[in-house]
Amino acid sequence: MKSHYEMIVIGAGSAGYHAARVASTPNRSVALIEADEEFGGLCILRGCMPTKTMLRSAEVAQLIRECGDLGLSTGKLEINWRKIVHRKRRLVNEFADYRLESAEGLPGIEIIRGWGSFVSPTEVYVNGNKLTADHFVLSTGSRIWNPDIPGLTEVGYINSDDALELSELPRSIAIYGGGPVAIEFAQLFQRLGTKVTVVQRSSHILSSFDHTVAQSLERYLQSEGITILTESTIVRLENAPDGKKRSVITRAGREFAIDSDEIMLALGRKPAIDGLNCGKAGIDCPDGQVQVDQYLRTSNNRVFAGGDVVGGRSVGHHQLVHVATQQGEIIGHNAFHLSDLKKFSTDLIPQAVFTDPSVGIVGMTAREASFKGYNVIEASETFEDQGKALTMGQNKGLIKIVADRDNGHILGVHILGPNGSELIHEAIVAMYFNATIYDIVQIPHLHPTLSELLLEPAEHLVSLISES
């Protein structure tokens, strides 16, 4: 270990790893500090990759249940949770090993295992050593947020980390929260045979998403047997007499209880800034988020920050791995190119929910666009009668396009459907190149494909605009 580096990165998740990767050249000296015994960060170890691995088992289980319609029959469906967890562990280990090997192979990068914290604006402390650097990167991610609900500790609960490692499936579970993590786990458990109740405060799940998309998904999940309690607040937890966990809830002024074998909290995460001594380093963290400007600089001009740990008006707070990766890449460039700084743009931040049907969104909802003063026009088409979706036996969902009536520019695309989280990429590319609905209708689309459906709302918008 040296005592001085050109750049010290604290936290080797997606943001930190990609900052180091972009900065890496043989003649550089960069330290990458990681506190976790396992290497890889949230996405690989306890986030995107394990959840999607397990969701695939749930998706195939559902396909098997529904395959009679396709003229196929199988024996009785047997669900082996231990094997599902085992497959998840095997893949996560492979991804993590690959990430560690890649990091170890980066020229000019030294990996230091330990907890990093600031001792002053120019020094960090790790494993009993004080290290200095020309630049620092704060990429410590987020931690699970636990609300202060009476009875929570006494009754006991699990979070998303625990849910990935359960020794057996609970017979019933109450999941608190209505965001992507809560909803993906709700479908995972329900399809694997657990009775799921989702309890959430807003009037529908995925409250920040397009309402039609969110409400349609809510109906599909209900049709699979998931109970969704909206506009509901948890008052307290109690131990029920039969050994179950009791959630006492208020809804529309009425108090009632639901009993379940397990309770899962999926109410969000907070930036991980505890124990970093940001104050000693002169790094502003109002609202518990590291404030950065568009160049991802903190209030200490030596320190950049990216990923789940950052927030503020310039860049927002996203908790998405592609945002963490992109911010890391920008930081890796900016720290060594102070006269040619790159900006992080919030213009194009797509998002997915990996349920089945899955959600893929990019850009603004009609409401957001109207709020920003656009002359908004929107059109949607469902997969219900779409040829390819019907051949697949998977015709749930819709595609909605939000456009600017004045010039046809696409302002947002909202997809719920078979492979919705893949289909959205055409819209992402279109919006990246500032395409209009007139461009979309000109672009050839293969037949029969799910992607063809994008043409329909685009054509509808073209005719609506030409008529007006």
Ligand SMILES: Cc1cc2nc3c(=O)[nH]c(=O)nc-3n(C[C@H](O)[C@H](O)[C@H](O)COP(=O)(O)OP(=O)(O)OC[C@H]3O[C@@H](n4cnc5c(N)ncnc54)[C@H](O)[C@@H]3O)c2cc1C
């Ligand atoms: C269940 C779940 C599913 C998800 N699914 C998706 C998805 O499908 N798609 C998506 O885009 N996003 C998903 N996310 C979010 C995504 O995983 C995160 O946004 C992303 O991984 C954040 O990357 P990061 O680099 O900011 O933080 P992290 O990957 O958390 O990295 C931070 C690293 O810093 C280390 N660290 C912390 N403090 C210190 C310290 N003081 N010293 C040294 N090291 C330290 C930590 O050990 C960690 O390795 C999911 C999250 C969860 C919880």
